[in-house]
Amino acid sequence: MCSNCNYKNEKTKDLSIRQWTCPECGTYHNRDINASINTLNQGLKDLESVV
Numbered sequence: 832m833c834s835n836c837n838y839k840n841e842k843t844k845d846l847s848i849r850q851w852t853c854p855e856c857g858t859y860h861n862r863d864i865n866a867s868i869n870t871l872n873q874g875l876k877d878l879e880s881v882v
Contacts, residue, residue, distance in 0.1 A: 834865050836853060849863075850862065
């Protein structure tokens with residue numbers, strides 16, 4: 832999922848793809864960094880719902 836616009840890219844299920852450009856917003860992603868940003872954003876969202 833693009834950490835910039837939340838577009839779900841089905842092609843990145845192939846673990847050999849390490850970088851990709853979002854076809855929706857054009858943001859270039861490193862797979863691991865993008866996943867880390869998505870994890871952080873979800874954790875912050877979950878924390879907001881608890882507080």
